[in-house]
Amino acid sequence: MSGAEAALEAAMLEVLAEDEDVRELLGDPLRLIDAGAPRPAYPYLEIVQHVTEPASGLGFEANKHRIDLRVVSRDRGGVLAREAMIAVRTALAIAYFDSPPPMDGGWRCVAMAPVFSDWAQMRDGFWRGLLRVKAIVEAV
Numbered sequence: 001m002s003g004a005e006a007a008l009e010a011a012m013l014e015v016l017a018e019d020e021d022v023r024e025l026l027g028d029p030l031r032l033i034d035a036g037a038p039r040p041a042y043p044y045l046e047i048v049q050h051v052t053e054p055a056s057g058l059g060f061e062a063n064k065h066r067i068d069l070r071v072v073s074r075d076r077g078g079v080l081a082r083e084a085m086i087a088v089r090t091a092l093a094i095a096y097f098d099s100p101p102p103m104d105g106g107w108r109c110v111a112m113a114p115v116f117s118d119w120a121q122m123r124d125g126f127w128r129g130l131l132r133v134k135a136i137v138e139a140v
Helices: 003-018 020-026 076-098
Strands: 044-054 062-073 107-121 127-139
Touching: 003 020, 003 044, 003 062, 003 076, 003 107, 003 127, 020 076, 062 076, 076 107, 076 127
Parallel strands: none
Antiparallel strands: 044 062, 062 127, 107 127
């Protein structure tokens, strides 16, 4: 993962960890699963995919990002998955609309928007909510 991806993910997770509604649903500290890590208590959040495309122009460096976040719960009816996904979407939308949080490594997020969300019960009985976020990050 490049510096831009790591900086964007870290900034997003910081926003989520500071949001009261997200903390209420996903814990404090945030229940986040990393690849290869044991599953934490439910519900939890995971970064499923992070796709980056160059968006640079003459004299500046920028990237377009598509990040898929997933909330997994095992409650009856999937209420926690839905509520957690709504809290995550709201926290990110408000944070980036009001004032984008600072990013490390010489990057800044110039645009971010949650563009898609869905949740469904899977065959294993778990509920999974998916949130797709698009962002543009540029070098400072």
